[in-house]
Amino acid sequence: MILYPHFDVNEKGHLTIGGADAVELAERFGTPAYIIDENVVRARCREYLTAAAESFGKDALPLYASKALCFTEMYRIAKEEGMGIDCVSSGELYTARRAEFPAERIYFHGNNKTDADIALAMDMGVGRIVVDNTDELDAVSAEALRRGITQGILLRITPGIDPHTHRAVVTGNVDSKFGSAIATGQALEIVQRAINASGVELVGLHCHIGSQIFDIEPFSDAADIMVRFIAEIKEKLGCEIRELNLGGGLGVAYTEDDAQISYADSIAKIGKIVRSFCSEHNITAPRVILEPGRSLVAAAGATLYTVGSVKEITGFRNYISVDGGMPDNPRYALYQSQYTALIANRASEARDYVATLAGRCCESGDLLGENMKIQRAKRGDILAVLVTGAYNYSMASNYNRIPRPPVILVKDGEARVAVKRESFEDIVRNDI
Numbered sequence: 001m002i003l004y005p006h007f008d009v010n011e012k013g014h015l016t017i018g019g020a021d022a023v024e025l026a027e028r029f030g031t032p033a034y035i036i037d038e039n040v041v042r043a044r045c046r047e048y049l050t051a052a053a054e055s056f057g058k059d060a061l062p063l064y065a066s067k068a069l070c071f072t073e074m075y076r077i078a079k080e081e082g083m084g085i086d087c088v089s090s091g092e093l094y095t096a097r098r099a100e101f102p103a104e105r106i107y108f109h110g111n112n113k114t115d116a117d118i119a120l121a122m123d124m125g126v127g128r129i130v131v132d133n134t135d136e137l138d139a140v141s142a143e144a145l146r147r148g149i150t151q152g153i154l155l156r157i158t159p160g161i162d163p164h165t166h167r168a169v170v171t172g173n174v175d176s177k178f179g180s181a182i183a184t185g186q187a188l189e190i191v192q193r194a195i196n197a198s199g200v201e202l203v204g205l206h207c208h209i210g211s212q213i214f215d216i217e218p219f220s221d222a223a224d225i226m227v228r229f230i231a232e233i234k235e236k237l238g239c240e241i242r243e244l245n246l247g248g249g250l251g252v253a254y255t256e257d258d259a260q261i262s263y264a265d266s267i268a269k270i271g272k273i274v275r276s277f278c279s280e281h282n283i284t285a286p287r288v289i290l291e292p293g294r295s296l297v298a299a300a301g302a303t304l305y306t307v308g309s310v311k312e313i314t315g316f317r318n319y320i321s322v323d324g325g326m327p328d329n330p331r332y333a334l335y336q337s338q339y340t341a342l343i344a345n346r347a348s349e350a351r352d353y354v355a356t357l358a359g360r361c362c363e364s365g366d367l368l369g370e371n372m373k374i375q376r377a378k379r380g381d382i383l384a385v386l387v388t389g390a391y392n393y394s395m396a397s398n399y400n401r402i403p404r405p406p407v408i409l410v411k412d413g414e415a416r417v418a419v420k421r422e423s424f425e426d427i428v429r430n431d432i
C-alpha cells in the first residue's frame with residue numbers, strides 16, 4: 001500500500017490503482033491519463049451518507065460539491081449513491097441534467113449567478129438556490145415571480161472564520177467575495193429582505209469556511225456562530241431557519257506527512273456540537289447539510305504520465321519532465337500543493353532520488369512539485385502522481401493547445417473510459 005489501500009504494488013513491481021496495473025493502463029489509454037478508482041468514490045459517498053444519517057437523522061443529505069470532479073458519469077455515480085449535489089455554474093447544471101440527476105437534490109451555488117444561470121436552474125427545478133447577496137436575491141425573486149413559482153433558497157452567510165487560525169476571527173474572512181457577513185449587519189439585513197421577498201422561501205443558511213481543514217474547531221466555531229445567528233433571527237424576526245449547510249472542506253492526505261482523518265468521526269462530532277449549541281440557545285435543531293468535494297474524490301485519483309527528459313544540473317537540482325503538467329494539474333503552480341509521485345513501472349524500488357517534476361509547457365512555473373522523493377527515472381518510464389482526483393481534471397486547461405487527458409474509471413480491476421481524450425480536432429472545434 002502506498003498512502004491508501006487502493007494504491008499498491010503487484011508481483012511485477014508495478015503500481016496498481018484499484019487492482020488495475022498502472023503500466024497496462026498507460027499502454028491501453030495513453031498518457032497523460034486521469035485514473036479514478038470508482039469503488040473509493042462510492043465508499044466515501046457511503047461513509048458520508050451513513051454518518052450523516054446517524055448524526056443528523058434520516059432526511060440528512062450530504063451534497064457532493066461537484067466542482068471538485070465533474071463529468072456526466074460522476075453525476076450518475078452520485079445519483080446512484082443517493083447523494084445530493086452542489087453545482088456552481090450553468091455548465092455543471094447542464095452536465096447534471098445530462099446525467100438525469102434529480103433536480104430537487106441540487107443546490108445551486110455561486111457568488112454571481114447571471115440571469116441565464118437563474119433561468120436554467122428554475123427550468124430544471126433545482127431544490128435550492130444558495131443566494132449570495134441582495135442583488136441576486138432580487139433577481140431570483142423577480143424570476144420566480146415571473147414564473148409564478150416559489151423557489152426554496154438558502155442565504156450564504158460569512159461567519160468570519162479563518163479555518164487555519166483555529167479560532168473565530170470575527171473580522172477574519174468578512175472581506176470576501178462570497179456571502180453576507182454577520183459582523184457587518186449585512187447578514188441580518190439580507191435575511192429580513194428574503195423573508196419579505198415574493199417568490200422565494202427562505203429555508204436555510206449556508207456557510208463554507210475553507211478547504212483542506214483537518215480539525216473540528218473551525219467547524220465548531222462556524223456552527224457556534226451560525227446557531228447564535230439562527231437564534232437571533234428567531235428572536236428578532238420570528239423566522240425559523242430549518243436548514244443549516246456548513247459547507248465542505250474536510251482535509252485529504254496528499255503525502256505521507258499529512259494526517260488521515262476519519263470523515264465519519266468528524267461528522268459525528270459536528271452533529272454533536274450543532275445539537276448542543278441548539279439546545280443551549282433553545283432552538284429546534286435544523287437539518288444539517290455538509291458539502292464535501294475534495295474528501296469524496298481526491299484520494300480516488302492518480303495521474304499517469306510518461307517521462308521524457310531527465311536533466312541533472314550539477315550543483316543545482318534534478319528535473320524529470322513529463323508529458324503533462326500545469327494544463328492537467330495547475331495546483332502546484334497555483335497553491336504549491338504537495339503530492340506523492342513514483343515511477344509506476346518500478347514502484348517497488350526505493351524512492352531515494354530527489355527531483356523536481358516539470359511539465360511540458362513554455363512556462364517556468366509549470367511544475368508538479370519540487371524536491372520530491374521518487375525513484376531514479378529514465379525516458380519512457382511511467383510516472384504516477386497520486387491523489388489527483390479533486391481539482392485536477394475540473395481545473396484543467398488547454399494552455400499551449402495541449403488536449404486534455406481522458407478520465408478512466410477503474411472498478412475491481414476493470415477500466416472504462418468516462419471522458420475521452422481530447423483530440424487536436426476538439427481543440428480547433430470552435431475556431432473560425
Ligand SMILES: *Cc1c(COP(=O)(O)O)cnc(C)c1O
Nearest residue numbers: 065208211248249291292293294
Ligand atoms: C468548494 C466548495 C465546497 C467543497 O470544498 P472541499 O474543500 O472540496 O470539500 C463546498 N461548498 C462550497 C460552497 C464550495 O465553494
